[in-house]
Amino acid sequence: MSAPVKITVTSDFICPWCYIGERRLRRALENLPEGIAVDLDWLPFELNPDMPAEGLDRKAYRSAKFGSWDYSQSLDAKTVEAGRPDGVRFDYDAMTRTPNSFLAHRMALFARQEGKQTAFVEAVLRAYFAEGRDIGRAETLAGIAGEIGLEREAALAFLPGDGLALEVRALEMHARGRGINGVPHFEIGGRVLYGAQPAETIRQAIVEAAALAGAD
Incomplete structure (x- = not known):
């Protein structure tokens, strides 16, 4: 078996296309040829870095951002349609806060330090977009941590402080320094894919990266 294909995904938890991209990546990984391994890492990006810590009423925020609630809803509807073929479920009616x-x-x-980053990312995206949970609250995130096998109490102890805050800021700065201005952003064995590409496109990029690594 060749060395694992390095995959980094730069994304934000409030980005619906990141949710769709995560599901498409998962499908791609489930359909890889035998013998291809991957090393997957999720990197942070904040679409709304100036958002108040407590978040904002979603209807008010989106109406102001996009000019009207009707237009905001039309954008939501597009993501619902885009995600349907991949089994991505959105429940925008349940989402009251951004x-x-x-x-x-x-x-x-x-979670990455504990070997559960991908499970955590998947769970948070699902919690926000499919269940309408407020993922800006420490109690919500600690609950999600417990659901994927991390210690809930350890998460509750970690979140109120500033642990790993500098690391998040540094990774975000690095991403913007590399010209990443939108998410999701995939880097697969050195090849960049922008946006929520189809699962087959992602799969093929991984296969090609594995072939190149094997040829070295």
């Missing part, structure tokens, strides 16, 4: 995602990014790095 959260600050910084705590979730800190917790994702904490």
